[in-house]
Amino acid sequence: MTLLICGSTSESINLLGEPIAKSGEGTIWRTNHGHLAKIYHSSNIERVQKLEVMIAHPPKEPNSHLNHVSFAWPKSTLKNAQGDCVGFLMPEIKGAKELIDIYNPQRRKSLKLQIDWRFLHVTAQNLTSIIAALHTAVYVLGDIKPQNILVNNRALTSIIDTDSFQVRHPRDGKIYRCLVASPDYTPAELIGKDIASINQTEVHDRFRLAVIIYQLLFSGQSPFVGHWTGAEETPEPNEIIRRGLWLYAPNSLLKPVDRTIPFEIVHPEIQRCFFRCFNDGYHNPHLRPSAREWLQALKVASNELILCGRVDSHYYSQSYGKCYWCDRSTQLRVDIFPGLARPKQQSAFVESTSPHTKPVITQPPTKPTATTDSDSYLVFFVVTSLVLLPFALTAAVIAGGSGATGLIVLGVAVLLCFIAFGQPE
Structure with a gap:
């Protein structure tokens, strides 16, 4: 177990077990920090400077909404007891x-x-x-x-x-x-x-x-x-x-x-x-x-991919016009996308019920372009007001009131709707 220091937090980082991967540049380890560590066989100023630029300027994660890590990006440098940079921390892709x-x-x-x-x-x-x-x-x-x-x-x-x-x-x-x-x-x-x-x-x-x-x-x-x-x-x-x-x-x-x-x-x-x-x-x-x-x-x-009507794991391009994978399986006696054969009467457009993973x-x-909270409130207010305005004016006339009374009735109605349905999404 090797003790290292996280460059950004000064936390102690322990390398656990044996390396999980090796390359010409270094070795990859699991750590007690939950991240992986890449430890270089040798380091130099150029490599350290490059790491510092990457850590300071990471690309935006395009799939954060899916709780997915698209890039195993350096998170922090790792230093030894002498303060020399020997590698970096990065997320593990599981x-x-x-x-x-x-x-x-x-x-x-x-x-x-x-x-x-x-x-x-x-x-x-x-x-x-x-x-x-x-x-x-x-x-x-x-x-x-x-x-x-x-x-x-x-x-x-x-x-x-x-x-x-x-x-x-x-x-x-x-x-x-x-x-x-x-x-x-x-x-x-x-x-x-x-x-x-x-x-x-x-x-x-x-x-x-x-x-x-x-x-x-x-x-x-x-x-x-x-x-x-x-x-x-x-x-x-x-x-x-x-x-x-x-x-x-x-x-x-x-x-x-x-x-x-x-x-x-x-x-x-x-x-x-x-x-x-x-x-x-x-x-x-x-x-x-x-x-x-x-x-x-x-x-x-x-x-434009179409699901084959014969085998539930075959998709083919509509432009090609037929299932190449069925033809290949017949000719070469090997199906590279094996699945379950469908009943002959079943339509080619029926949704697959196989256990294949849905991507x-x-x-x-x-x-x-994100809709802000203020935009949502404005849309909610305008739509609700337009819907309730005729009813509010009618109620005011029946009650013998004026247009101002109708507007007051309208405001109360919108407020009640807001309370009933909560904050708009």
């Missing part, structure tokens, strides 16, 4: 799986996760929503990969390893770079470059996000893996990316194979986004769809 466990059929099966194609659409939508929120806060994720994305049973996503982000100080503009990059998720213009010496932008994140969305919607398949038709040996995925090739690039030497899920099954808006990212974006990275543009396309696609769709990270 009850979630790595993204690969969600989109990979074999891993879903081994973990007995009941997930359908709609769940994967909503997961993509929710992930895109929180990445849009980070970009709005001028953070660049840099190392976007499945291991850094967690998903719970409501399709709510969380991003970990946030201290690897590229951070810009909001006052002096100093940039603390992302020092790492993952193969297969690095855009062509950065391949072979010294990542640690490059100031990245959210345009670079756009490529990484598109690859993740592709893996989600195509059950783990990569847009850069297929049958190589070139004369030379099949290049590594990074070399394929560097050359601007993917399964559906013009004149691509990479072709789909029998088990490749056809591109046409996804909604046309999704198809257009992929073309913009991998074709147009190869020549001009700024043409890649932003996180917000992906969010709109995914919302359209999710809303929660989060709202896009826009600035909400």
Whole structure:
């Protein structure tokens, strides 16, 4: 048990048990504080300054109304007995799986996760929503990969390893770079470059996000893996990316194979986004769809999914016109979204009664216009007055009173309604 000091509260922090995770940068521990601690193998001034900027300027949590943690953001530095910063505290993301466990059929099966194609659409939508929120806060994720994305049973996503982000100080503009990059998720213009010496932008994140969305919607398949038709040996995925090739690039030497899920099954808006990212974006990275543009396309696609009339865990796009998963199951004898067969007479539009988890769709990270309490009272008063005014005037005339009497009667009636129904929501 190691004793540390919380930089923001001066509380004593104990590391409990054994490390729960290890990486090239440090180890993750549980603590007596309820948060996780990341302890670096070695620290330096640059890393400490970056942490201090992140702690002082966290992004707004877009899903606080759902009691959900979208980012494992540093909460406080951790110091040793000598006062040196050795790591930081961050919230623990509980009850979630790595993204690969969600989109990979074999891993879903081994973990007995009941997930359908709609769940994967909503997961993509929710992930895109929180990445849009980070970009709005001028953070660049840099190392976007499945291991850094967690998903719970409501399709709510969380991003970990946030201290690897590229951070810009909001006052002096100093940039603390992302020092790492993952193969297969690095855009062509950065391949072979010294990542640690490059100031990245959210345009670079756009490529990484598109690859993740592709893996989600195509059950783990990569847009850069297929049958190589070139004369030379099949290049590594990074070399394929560097050359601007993917399964559906013009004149691509990479072709789909029998088990490749056809591109046409996804909604046309999704198809257009992929073309913009991998074709147009190869020549001009700024043409890649932003996180917000992906969010709109995914919302359209999710809303047009149809429940299969034969199997309760099959959803398909209305634009495709039929259940691809049933066809795939018949042809390949493997159902990657297994469920219960429906009676033949049952309609395709009947709500599923299976135990599959119903995902929660989060709202896009826009600035909400909240109705204030004073607005609510004003609306309540005006509506109630308009409704009761005729009755109050009639009552005053019958009683032989004047218009003023009617207004007094109206005021009393509104007050009684207010007392009876309480404060408006």
